[in-house]
Amino acid sequence: MAHALPHDLPMLKSLQPVLETALDAVIVLYPDGRVAAWNRVAEQVFGWNEQEVLGRPLAELIIPPQHRDAHRRGIARFNRTAKASILDRRIEITAINRAGHEFPIELSITTAKFEGDDIFVGFLRDITTRRMAEALLQRQAREAQLLFEVTSLAAATHSFEDALRACLQAICDLTGWPLGHALLLAGQELVSTTVWHDETDGAADRLREATEQIRFTAGVGLPGMVLDAEDPIWIADADQDPHFPRKGLGLGAAFGFPIKSEGRIIAVLEFFTYDHVRPDEDLMLIVRALGDQVGRVLERKRTEELQRLLAHELNHRVKNMLSIVQSVAAQTFKDAAAPGALRAFDGRLAALASAHDVLIARNWESASLHELIRKAGLGCGADRDRVRADGPDLRLDARTAVALSLAFHELCTNAVKYGALSNGGGRVDIEWSVHDGAGPRLRLVWREQGGPPVAPPATRGFGSRMIERALAAELGGKVELQFLPEGLRCLIEASLPGD
Structure with missing residues (x-):
């Protein structure tokens, strides 16, 4: 049944179709904020029927107590200045129903002229379900x-x-x-x-x-x-x-x-x-x-701690084994005719031990190239201020690290005994870079200068052969030793594991 409009607002008959067909609650107010019309959806949403609310101030019906003064001030300001901040836009606020339950609504308000005065038409939608869905999301x-x-x-x-x-x-x-x-x-x-x-x-x-x-x-x-x-x-x-x-x-x-x-x-x-x-x-x-x-x-x-424990135990056992090898070597070389043979052998074992120390710090996963060079220099007594290392921060797998550690030991020992580090003015420059081809490749250059004049040796010793042949084979690359007058130059190229 259609709801009758207030008898004193016959012009509101034009709103009758809106009131009866709107899917939202529709409330019409007199200029002073009293209810002039109230559709069926408003009855369902707020619990008041139309006859109960006609002529009553809206503030007493659906506006929460904390907002009523602001509502009254807003109506008075509009009647005085014809300005309102909430007209003709959608806002989200709260309302209360007949039982006093407060819930969220979406509100839009517009005005219409009646006998020279403005009336307010409000469209209200209960958005409780939407808010719950938003909160759930x-x-x-x-x-x-x-x-x-x-x-x-x-x-x-x-x-x-x-x-x-x-x-x-x-x-x-x-x-x-x-x-x-x-x-x-x-x-x-x-x-x-x-x-x-x-x-x-x-x-x-x-x-x-x-x-x-x-x-x-x-x-x-x-x-x-x-x-x-x-x-x-x-x-x-x-x-x-x-x-x-x-x-x-x-x-x-x-x-x-x-x-x-x-x-x-x-x-x-x-x-x-x-x-x-x-x-x-x-x-x-x-x-x-x-x-x-x-x-x-x-x-x-716990797993990582166990791995570290096992790695350190392995390192300890390897060093014990190297000590045994040194003892055996001492007995083997005690009558050797070649002077310094035992000392050279010990130095090479120390280089292996040094590589182990660097690797064990990373759980035998990788070693820093900078650190390997530093350890090699310390191991052979080189003045660190006369050795310059320049290249990207590069971590090497265990196999490459051990091979290069041995090579650096041989090169550094030779430089201290015969090369650029054997006098007071020479130096060693070590530079490296990584290049992409079929896979990443390391290119490292060891360059000595400022030492005694260099001449190619008549024969190649064990150290030179190890660097040129064994190291090249181990690294899957090439090694070149050049005995230039100004100093030894060693070029090392090696394949690096891909990521």
């Missing part, structure tokens, strides 16, 4: 971002404590809860750590003190319940829950969840808010996944 986006951040941290960090702090921060950001705390499992007890997230500027000091006084074994307090259940636990009213011993601190809700490594609990994270909040099942699913991700940090850290 925002939460899902935050959850995805949270999982990404913690997963990225789990893949990058070497610190379990850093991972715990990041997890506390991320979950507090997601939930809006101000407090988070981490406990680590030691034997059969969860021990409080110094890893806290506190947005209350010290207001949680009493909670910290109370936490330190409790032994959280299985079933004791929120952490103990998580340990016992091996699943997330939610407490909606902390002060009333008999299993929550930290009472009297003004806390409302709390929840905790386990961090697991290889199926075993290694830590528990707990969170607190001052409001009473009902359990959130979706959040519990998210934190369960987060617990698995953070647990992987410790799994990887």
